[in-house]
Amino acid sequence: MNAPRPGAKPLRSLDDALAALLAQAEPFADTQAVSPFDADGRVLAEDLVSALQVPPQDNSSMDGYAVRCAEIADEGVPLPVSQRIPAGAAPQPLQAGTAARIFTGAPVPAGADAIVMQEDTEAQDDGKVRILRMPVPGQWIRASGEDITRGSTVLARGERLGPAALGLAASIGRDRIRVARRPRVALFSTGDELVMPGDVAPEAMKPGAIYNSNRFFLRSLLLRLGCEVDDLGIVPDRRDATVQALQQAATNNDVILTSGGVSVGEEDHIKPAVEQLGTLDLWQISMKPGKPFAHGRVGQAHFIGLPGNPVSSFVTFLLLVRPFLLKLQGATRLAPPALQLPAHFDWPRADRRREFLRARRNEAGGLELFPNQSSGVLTSTVWADGLVDVPAGQTIARGDLVRFLPLAELLA
Numbered sequence: 275m276n277a278p279r280p281g282a283k284p285l286r287s288l289d290d291a292l293a294a295l296l297a298q299a300e301p302f303a304d305t306q307a308v309s310p311f312d313a314d315g316r317v318l319a320e321d322l323v324s325a326l327q328v329p330p331q332d333n334s335s336m337d338g339y340a341v342r343c344a345e346i347a348d349e350g351v352p353l354p355v356s357q358r359i360p361a362g363a364a365p366q367p368l369q370a371g372t373a374a375r376i377f378t379g380a381p382v383p384a385g386a387d388a389i390v391m392q393e394d395t396e397a398q399d400d401g402k403v404r405i406l407r408m409p410v411p412g413q414w415i416r417a418s419g420e421d422i423t424r425g426s427t428v429l430a431r432g433e434r435l436g437p438a439a440l441g442l443a444a445s446i447g448r449d450r451i452r453v454a455r456r457p458r459v460a461l462f463s464t465g466d467e468l469v470m471p472g473d474v475a476p477e478a479m480k481p482g483a484i485y486n487s488n489r490f491f492l493r494s495l496l497l498r499l500g501c502e503v504d505d506l507g508i509v510p511d512r513r514d515a516t517v518q519a520l521q522q523a524a525t526n527n528d529v530i531l532t533s534g535g536v537s538v539g540e541e542d543h544i545k546p547a548v549e550q551l552g553t554l555d556l557w558q559i560s561m562k563p564g565k566p567f568a569h570g571r572v573g574q575a576h577f578i579g580l581p582g583n584p585v586s587s588f589v590t591f592l593l594l595v596r597p598f599l600l601k602l603q604g605a606t607r608l609a610p611p612a613l614q615l616p617a618h619f620d621w622p623r624a625d626r627r628r629e630f631l632r633a634r635r636n637e638a639g640g641l642e643l644f645p646n647q648s649s650g651v652l653t654s655t656v657w658a659d660g661l662v663d664v665p666a667g668q669t670i671a672r673g674d675l676v677r678f679l680p681l682a683e684l685l686a
């Protein structure tokens with residue numbers, strides 16, 4: 275294991291850093307009512323309580339015939355068909371000694387206690403129907419309230435809405451849903467080496483120049499988390515430019531999110547600039563990738579500074595900024611539960627920092643590692659479908675169960 279450098283600052287654990295960051299996130303008091311069409315990914319700011327039963331009435335789960343079981347003495351007895359009940363119809367009570375033709379989703383008529391599916395019947399030329407298999411009371415009937423009972427809470431405040439939740443809200447008749455307002459996030463990248471795709475063609479890139487990749491994934495991650503993004507582009511490595519960008523960003527945003535420039539080198543201007551305008555805590559987090567991380571305030575706005583290395587930026591966003599932004603919106607679940615999966619790899623070198631390895635599930639149900647775990651290799655984040663959480667100071671042997679954080683959920 276690498277020994278700490280003499281004189282190095284003690285590192286802060288990730289759990290500690292997350293707790294300190296979350297302690298700064300005061301959930302928004304203001305909410306807005308939106309249509310379910312616009313509510314995907316938003317966080318519920320009210321309990322959704324059902325004013326009705328779902329389904330509203332007992333209804334048929336099959337195409338067939340509604341009958342009263344006690345009236346069917348034997349298999350094969352023909353019954354007159356007294357009414358036809360398609361979905362959406364309001365049926366008459368079942369006439370004694372008859373069957374009612376019924377279709378999937380149609381209300382079961384009063385007096386009927388079972389549905390005989392049409393495959394178990396035979397329609398006769400005289401219009402009667404023969405019941406070929408004895409029914410059991412309740413069969414093929416979906417009971418009223420089977421899904422939702424009147425007065426029950428179908429979705430609780432703090433829940434993040436996804437496609438299924440939107441369908442559920444519609445099923446209880448909601449056309450407006452109260453959600454937390456969107457966080458307004460100013461985003462900028464620092465670095466004189468950064469170039470925007472489209473501004474310079476790959477073959478014309480000057481030595482030392484690189485394309486700004488962080489801007490693209492950070493923006494996309496923010497949008498997925500329900501944020502409004504005020505994208506300020508690239509800010510050069512100068513104190514005055516950094517101060518100006520921060521001032522502009524602070525005027526109308528809840529959060530200022532930056533990448534790069536957060537170390538303490540001469541070209542890292544974030545620290546002095548934020549300190550000039552507000553307050554800053556610069557953390558050395560015991561995690562890899564992603565050691566430097568900054569949190570502070572500029573005016574009313576939160577300041578969050580991510581490291582510049584793309585994978586560090588990506589991972590620290592997912593593990594720290596994501597829960598922070600969800601908490602601002604009042605979400606109750608800030609991180610997905612981890613899975614325990616077998617390592618199909620060896621990780622023989624312990625590091626004194628907790629590591630998040632880019633890994634992928636294989637067909638055998640195990641985890642494989644991307645061969646290059648360097649914090650500059652963005653390819654690893656695309657190849658991977660999750661992160662293996664390796665505790666500080668630990669090695670992993672093939673077959674060990676390890677903690678796996680699925681990216682699909684972290685990216686949602």
Ligand code: AMP
Pocket residue numbers: 463464465467468484485486487488489533534535536537581582583584
């Ligand atoms: P910094 O944290 O500014 O020292 O940057 C660390 C490393 O990440 C350097 O190699 C930078 O060139 C690189 N880097 C910083 N910002 C970006 C960005 N927006 N896109 C791609 N790479 C970046």
Ligand code: MG
Pocket residue numbers: 464465466534535541582
């Ligand atoms: Mg830089």
